[in-house]
Amino acid sequence: MEQRDSAEAAVVADCAQCRGEIYVGDDVRRIDDxxxxxxxxxxxxxxxxxxxxxxxxxxxxxxxxGAIY
Ligand SMILES: [Zn+2]
Structure with a gap:
């Protein structure tokens, strides 16, 4: 059970915007460059x-x- 809990909470990356952790199973977008x-x-x-x-x-x-207001 410990293994399953840690796998569900596994951090795979940090968000390039908020710097928060991205976990396995999260919805993400990858930046092209x-x-x-x-x-x-x-x-x-x-x-x-x-x-x-x-x-x-x-x-x-x-x-x-062409101005934006
Ligand atoms: Zn984020």
Whole structure:
């Protein structure tokens, strides 16, 4: 029983966004250039935050001048 408990809680990586532990069986996304992992799936927005901080610089509704407000 000790072995099963430790296997269920096995940490396989650290999240590149929140630096929290990623356990066996967690939903994750792998980052293309680094091979790091981020949490994904319900209740975890690490993947979205990671992309938002590195890919996008604004979010909202675009106007006729191309500005986002
Ligand atoms: Zn995370």
């Amino acid at each position: 680094s091979g790091d992992y981020v949490h994904a799936g319900w209740g975890r927005d690490c993947a979205e935050k990671y992309a938002m901080e590195r890919v996008y610089d604004a979010e909202g509704v675009i106007n006729d001048k």
